[in-house]
Amino acid sequence: MTTPLIDVRALNKIYQGAVSFHALHDLELKVMPGEMIAIMGSSGSGKSTLMNILGCLDRLTTGEYQLQGRSIAAYNDNELAVIRNRLIGFVFQNFNLLPRYSAVKNVELPLQYSAVSARERQKRATEALQRVGLGSKLANRPNEMSGGQKQRVAIARALVNRPALIMADEPTGALDTQTGKEIMRLFQQLNREGITLIIVTHEPDIAGYCQRVLRMQDGRLIEDRQQEAVILENLDAV
Numbered sequence: 676m677t678t679p680l681i682d683v684r685a686l687n688k689i690y691q692g693a694v695s696f697h698a699l700h701d702l703e704l705k706v707m708p709g710e711m712i713a714i715m716g717s718s719g720s721g722k723s724t725l726m727n728i729l730g731c732l733d734r735l736t737t738g739e740y741q742l743q744g745r746s747i748a749a750y751n752d753n754e755l756a757v758i759r760n761r762l763i764g765f766v767f768q769n770f771n772l773l774p775r776y777s778a779v780k781n782v783e784l785p786l787q788y789s790a791v792s793a794r795e796r797q798k799r800a801t802e803a804l805q806r807v808g809l810g811s812k813l814a815n816r817p818n819e820m821s822g823g824q825k826q827r828v829a830i831a832r833a834l835v836n837r838p839a840l841i842m843a844d845e846p847t848g849a850l851d852t853q854t855g856k857e858i859m860r861l862f863q864q865l866n867r868e869g870i871t872l873i874i875v876t877h878e879p880d881i882a883g884y885c886q887r888v889l890r891m892q893d894g895r896l897i898e899d900r901q902q903e904a905v906i907l908e909n910l911d912a913v
Contacts, residue, residue: 678744680840680871681706681729686738688724688894698724699894702738706873708839711866711904713882714875716891722875723844725891729873730763730842731755743839760788764833768845770825772817778804779813782832789836803831807861823854830861834870841865843874847881859884860907 681704688699699721706712716722727733728740731747740747742758750758759765764785772781782800791799804813807827817825826846833841843862847855859881866872874885882888883905890898 677707679705679741680708680710680743682739682741682744683729684739686728686740687736688721688728688733689736697894699728699735702896704889704896704899706871708871709866709869710887711862711872711885712874712887712889713885714873714889714891715877715879715882717877719893720891721894722891724894726842726844726873726875730765731759756788760785761836762839764830764836764838764841766826766829766833766841766843766846768848770817770829770849772825772828774817777814777816778809778820778828778831781817781828782835785832785836799835800831803835804828806834807831821854822850823857826850826854826858827861830858830865834865838870840871840873843872845875845877847876847878852880855881856907863904863907 683702683704686699686702686704687697690696690698702725714722714725724733728735731742742762747755773784779797779800782803783796786796786799801810801813804810807830809824809827809831812820812824817828820828847858850858862872862874863884874881876882883902884907885902886904887901888898889896
C-alpha cells in the first residue's frame with residue numbers, strides 16, 4: 676500500500692496574542708504521491724495558513740503532520756530548513772526573484788544551501804530552465820522578462836533540487852489569463868512526470884485544471900472532492 680506523501684490528523688493552529696485566534700480547526704487530510712490539488716477559499720479562510728504548515732514554514736499547535744511517513748514534530752528548525760530545501764519547491768504570486776541576478780543565478784539559489792559545486796549548480800540550473808522552456812533566457816535578468824517568463828524562472832528554481840512536492844501560492848494571480856493557462860499547462864506537465872502539486876488559488880478556472888479540490892472556510896475543510904481536470908495542450912509558449 677502506498678504511503679501518503681502528506682498525512683494530517685486533527686490539525687489545529689492557534690495564534691496566541693492579546694486575543695487568541697484559532698486559524699485551523701481539526702483538519703484531516705491525506706495527499707498521495709502524484710496528486711495535483713487546488714486549495715480554495717476566501718481571504719481569511721485558512722488556505723495560506725494550511726499551505727505554510729504543509730510546507731514546513733510554520734508549525735501546527737496540536738495534531739499530527741507526517742511528511743513521507745515521518746512526523747514533522749520530531750524535527751528542529753534547522754532540520755525543517757533541510758526538508759524544505761530537499762523535498763519541497765515553492766512558487767509565489769510575485770515570483771520573489773532577485774532583480775540583480777540572471778535567470779541562472781536565481782535558479783541556483785536553493786543549491787547554495789546544499790553540498791553542490793558551483794559547476795554542478797550551474798548545470799542543474801540550466802537544465803531546470805530548459806525544462807520550463809527558457810533555455811534561451813539563461814543570462815536575462817527579471818526586468819528583461821515578461822511576467823510569464825519570470826514565473827517560469829520561479830518554477831525552475833522550485834524544481835532545481837528535484838523535490839517530491841511543489842507548493843504554489845496564487846501562482847497565476849499576477850498574470851493575464853493566457854499566461855496563467857500556460858503556467859498551468861506547465862504544472863500539468865510536471866505532474867504527469869510524477870511531481871505532487873498543491874496550488875492555493877481563489878480562481879475557479881485555475882482549480883479546474885487540478886484533479887482534486889479542497890475548499891476552506893473559517894479555518895475548516897468544508898469540501899474535498901475529486902474531479903476530471905481540464906487538460907491544457909498545444910498552447911503557444913509565453
